Amino acid sequence: MIIENSEILLSVKDLTAEVDGNSILKGVNLAVRSGEIHAIMGPNGSGKSTFSKALAGHPAYEVTGGEAIFQGKNLLEMEPEERARAGVFLAFQYPLEIPGVSNLDFLRVAYNSRRKEQGLEELDAFDFDDLIQEKLDVVKMDAAFLNRSVNEGFSGGEKKRNEILQMALLEPKIAILDETDSGLDIDALKIVANGVNQLASPENATILITHYQRLLNYIVPDYVHVMARGQIIKSGGKELALELESRGYDWVLEQAGAEVGV
């Protein structure tokens, strides 16, 4: 939802980053205001996942230039956990399996880390149980998943729902969903999209990273950006996604090539 003069939550300027010495991001610019939903689309290898990992602080993705300011704070100077506690959430394309760590314990420790950051008292196991039951509804998840190890033996759809459950619990200011639609059947997609829509509010913002229009039928973006060769080369409204779906990416690449001389 586009709100006049709402707060700029995230401002990215000329962000460059590399992985294993290979330059991937070559100057990304993006501003996200509260209330907004942005979709970032683009062909494989265009740098979409690198962008999300760099914002979340993955150590393998080295930021080499530019800035990312989140609510006035320099995101790039913060540890990954500090970014998370400040309100940045990354839903992973491939959520990790962590054998032996119970999902419930993991969620409680994560939740209490955020509480501590906010100067609030940590919730005990009993109160946390009540809270998590409520959040399970958002993604229609069975409570049995709480007693299993984090993502271990979960299907693709269950892993993605577990990501959205974490998001529901941590209530981030900005959520970056990295190809959350990949590997989902239509029912799971609807559940995940419905969860994301429930959590969207005028106080927060969402960045959807996706290849396909399909997800955008359920989560309607305010802005659509096309990323290619490590840059955002075109931005538009939700109708841009439909155009990309029918015409592919080539025409945008050609247009951009002509303009910037790539």
Place this chain on the structure above:
Amino acid sequence: MSIQVSPTVTNGSHGNVSGENNYLLELLQQCQKGVETLHVTSLQEIRDRASAIIRQSTLPTTKIEEWRFTDLSALKQIDFQAAVPCGLPEALVAPLTFPEAANSRLVFINGVYASELSAIGDLPKGVVVSNLSGLPAEYRDRIYNYLAKSEGGEEIFTTLNTAGMTDVAVVWISKNVVVETPIHLLFIANSFRTPTINQPRCLVVAETGSSVTLVEDYLNQFNIEEPETSEAEVSETVYFTNAVTEIWLGENAQVRHTRVERESVEAFHIGKTAITQARDSRYTCNAITLGAKLSRHNLDIFQTGEQTETILNGLTMVAGQQTADTHSAIALNYPYGMSRQLHKCIVADKAHTVFNGRVFVAKAAQLTDAGQLNRNLLLSPKARVDTKPQLEIIADNVKCSHGATVSQLEDDEIFYLQSRGINAADAQNLLVNAFAAEIINQLPILSLQQTLLKAVTREATTLNLAD
């Protein structure tokens, strides 16, 4: 009973009587100081036989294959004296006990039975839990069919224990008796100023069709939940525990055995567990090793009948300069035998673990199913793991597998946890705990599970502070 193969080799080199065995003789002399209190002919015969072997042996060196990775020279530098019998206040011992075994506990301090701290009651008829002198008359002779009769008992430290045997913790479960209450055998070392040697000894006989849960626990008097021990006190806690446990399972008997070694970090601990399993019996061992400067657990299993099941779980967590060695040997000698082994090690700082697991499948052991896995987690670049899984199969129709893995904490796993607001140190703790929990969660006693999980967490937290 016929046992075709002995899975262990003799550790002492017999016949080499020279200046080198003076140390061993000195140990023997110290161990035998308290012996004269018991005048039982059968016991004296057993001791004499063992003493004769000791007089012709020396301690193993790293030149002997079975001790290649575990150097005993630090032990040999210390003159251990006979441990002095002493009491301990009940308040100090109470935190070391389990509510689950409140009335089924034997306590030994420095190898000497402490009746005032032990508690036996509420056990079904046909169950005897006692030290040697308290043993009912009808059991006194019966134990000599089993005591020091296990195969593989020729190891030098086991022999030393036998030669100096003063008392024995005896657990005897009669035919078809099922004991629901776990039995706790608590061995506390209490050593001040003078380094001492103590030699706990256990004998467990589970007759045909019986079932029992057993916890064997080795620690020192400071090993309470939140130790407030001064560094000086800890540094004085240098001692040597040389423990031997023999367990005999009759046909169709079931023993769930937990062995916890959480001695002082300045202590030496050498332990032998010898298991003899008759047909259709089921034995489970959960061996937890957290303590001692240098520890070694020799775990020998003999399946002596068909369709016998052995499950061995192990967890070793060491840091600082600790060395922990687990040597297991399973001899599957009959058809339809089954064994499963999962041994996990967490190694930090400059610590060192050794795992040597031998599985022997004899020619007669057709349709045997044996699996073994050793997993190691290294938390520091200077930590060291030596692992040697050994599978020897003579039978031709069997299902056997073994393997070993060595890994570090995965950066991606830590990042995943960090991305949810958990700081790097807590993330590491969660992952280390998870690695350990796979074994600890299988322990049959909830309060022990909780105590050990806390101990592992405390250890993991200390490691982070040390970084």
